[in-house]
Amino acid sequence: MTATAAMPELRPWRGRPVIADPRVRWGLGIGFALYLAAAIGTIDVNWQRVWEGLDRGWAFLAAFGEPDFISRWRDISEGLIESLTMTVVSTALGIALSVPVALGAARNLAPLPVYLFCRGIITLSRSFQEVIVAILFVAMFGFGPFAGMLTLSFATIGFLAKLLAEDIEDIDRSQAEAIQATGGSWLQWLNYGIQPQVMPRLIGLSLYRLDINFRESAVVGIVGAGGIGATLNTAFDRYEFDTAAAILIIIIAIVMVAEYASGLIRQRVQ
């Protein structure tokens, strides 16, 4: 109560805006709004076509109400098995290739030339979307799951090697140093000093990649790289929306199961 007497004079304080200069702040805001308005203005919508398409869209959605698993079951099951095979093989191959690339792409393990080479591989793999790579491999090796498998393996390297290399760069150096001090060889050093530190991450990323690869296997199938995607594409081409709906439901179910299972396993290895 008497403390008010000793109160210092009121000094206002307000949070600092991200951009200090108000002219720049308002300029950027207004500029962005104008660009957005202009950009929306350039989108040319054929409303009549949209109206007609609604019907077809509705037919497609309605097919989900009565998906047809039966009449094309043979095609669906073949496509599924092909996709699952493609997924497992390409993930395994991708991991096997990613580990050495990741070791080379970790600056604390590899000398500069090796580092640059491995980073180059990663960048190359990451800069092309799976569909583009799949088109290339289909052109090189013909239609079918082999092209799809190569595509997914190649894409796995960019993903797994990059994230694993970052994890290797973040290890606790003293643990690795202690193994070095025992006089073990380089490989023993990797096995005892590095691997235990990055193993949970490697397992987690691999499982994550497994379900990405399954989803991608459906996409690359559309450009001719085999698997369930090819089946799905055929169903669309024939306007068999009930079959397409069945395929999509199966894909969703498998992705959900894979995600749930990999979540459980990742929890266990931490």
Add this chain to the structure above:
Amino acid sequence: MLTLKALTKRYKTGDLALDSVDLEVARGQVVALIGPSGAGKSTMIRCINRLVEPSSGDVELDGEVITRLGAGGLRRARRRMGMIFQEYALVERLSVMENVLSGRLGYVGFWQSWFRRFPGTDIAEAYRLLQRVGLEDHYDKRADELSGGQRQRVGIARALIQDPALLLVDEPTASLDPKTSRQIMRLICELCAERELAAIINIHDVALAQLFVGRIVGLKSGRIVYDGPPDGLTPEVLTTIYGEEDWTLAKPGLSGGDTGGGSGEDERVAGAL
């Protein structure tokens, strides 16, 4: 047994961490290396097993010039130098047993170590050492389940299973409470006496060093400025090593308030032989 000749380390940044250090350590002798942070203590013991590559000068262990060895020779030489670390540096996701056995990596082949098929004699020795450091029931625990003092005991067992001639000990007690610190120092010094091991122990706690170790080496800015018995650490000497401070407040031997255990003299390991 261990001889440093004009050992010098200049880091790429230009810092001169070690400035032509000469030192001789006899078999079975325990040396405490004291000095302010940045004096080069850590660099010095890492230059001995070449975790840090010295810029010039030589390290000789039992007549072998370690600084001239190739990669294979260096690995063989490292087997004879056990190292104990400040933050224990155990591989946290490996079990206690795996951590201890990793001290044998220099002696076993890659596939043997990959499949954890260590020779029976190594495993028996690991059990014996775990018992000696008081952890016989913990061998299957993961290293990160242990307390600080227990981890450092595993670190000690890992160093000893190498069957070393020399222990390089980097701030063994810096992360431990005062009582555990004393227990760990006592254990290290006892083991050195039992096995006639030479040791170089980096340590910040001067009183602790005086309590257990017979020979003290003071390092300042990469140079040795004191080399002698613990009693010789007068306030003047401490001022030379660490700089101006009222050193009479930290009278050696009187600082430890716990348990009022015996006088420092009894605990010391035979030093300066």
